[in-house]
Amino acid sequence: RKPQEQIPSDFNLVSEDVEFFSRRGDVKLSGWYLPGDDSGPHLIFVHGIGSVRSGDKAVGLAARIVGLGYNVLMFDLRGHGSSGGDKVSGGFYERADVLGAFDYLLRRGVDIGRVGLMGFSMGAATSIMAAAQEPRITALAADSTYANASELIAREAARKTPIPGWLTPVFMPASKLMANGIYGIDIGSLVPEESVAGLGYPVLVIHGTGDKRIPLEQGQRVAGAAKEGSSIWLVPEVDHLDAFLTHPDEYTERVDEYFSSRFR
Structure with a gap:
């Protein structure tokens, strides 16, 4: 399994090691809880296939997000990192992992009306499908998602x-x-473009126009199927999951702008 690329202390972040079960109850999952403001919203970060919670510079993004007052939960999906399980299913079973993370926050007593999902690649698709099963989730940003x-x-x-x-x-x-x-x-x-159509709120889709792994057209279809008011940021000539790496300031601003609009 891929090791963690970075840890919260690399960015002077306070963190808590946490464990919780998938909503299916079959796999124990490991993660980090990164506190921001007590009254701030909570974001659940969901990584892609073959990656880990800290993959694709996610801790760097989390540091910026926490600095804006958000609380962040980052965790390893089943079959990845420090979490249990050995089956990777492209989002089929991982949906329950995302919902297990949501349930964990519920048990912490957070304001459940201010919890959003921030997914990357397979994690973006998985987040969309998980949100379709949990009406208490009311905000979602999807970076480099597939549609089908x-x-x-x-x-x-x-x-x-x-x-x-x-x-x-x-x-x-x-x-x-x-x-x-x-x-x-x-x-x-596993058809996120159908799942997103059932969400009762606008979403944010991010996709590089130079994505060689998941074609741009897949992200465009998801955005097109989403509720009116949804937005898509097409990042010129950027490859798969490289938008934050190449445009860190604009990426952070767009993500904050979206979630702030949902959690006013």
């Missing part, structure tokens, strides 16, 4: 194997059956 897992898997298969692109759809039904039969994962249900 089946399409993304087909694209990756065409890119990484000698199978001609036109043949890939022929193999997808078998792949879905195998995932369902062996792991209980319904790949066909």
Whole structure:
């Protein structure tokens, strides 16, 4: 498993090591609670596949966010970092991990009407699908999300194997059956562009126009399906999850502007 890239003390952040269970009750998850202002909103950071809570400069972003008064919960999804479990499901089981993080904040007695999700890559897609199952979540920012897992898997298969692109759809039904039969994962249900349409509030979508891992068009579809008032920040020529790295000030401002508008 990938080790943590950074730790809160690297940024002079106060942190608390925390543990809680996925809402499914099957996996114990590990994280950091980073306190900001007692009266400030709470954001749950959700990392991408193969990453960890501190991946993709997330601690640096958290430091800026905490400095603005937010409280941040960062944790490792199942099968990643210090958390339990060994199955990675592209968001299918991870939805319950995000909801477990929400439940943890509920037990801490926070203002549950001021809790938002900040997801990255698979974590962005997972956050959208989790929010669709939890009406008490009322704000969400998605950086580099996919719109439809089946399409993304087909694209990756065409890119990484000698199978001609036109043949890939022929193999997808078998792949879905195998995932369902062996792991209980319904790949066909992982469609954030459908989940986001059911959210009763506008969201923020961030996507680099040079994203080589998840095509820009996927993020645009999610933004297009979201409630009126949603916004998409297209970051010119930026690759996958590099928007904060290349535009840290603007990234922080846009994220703060969005969540501040939701938690007035």
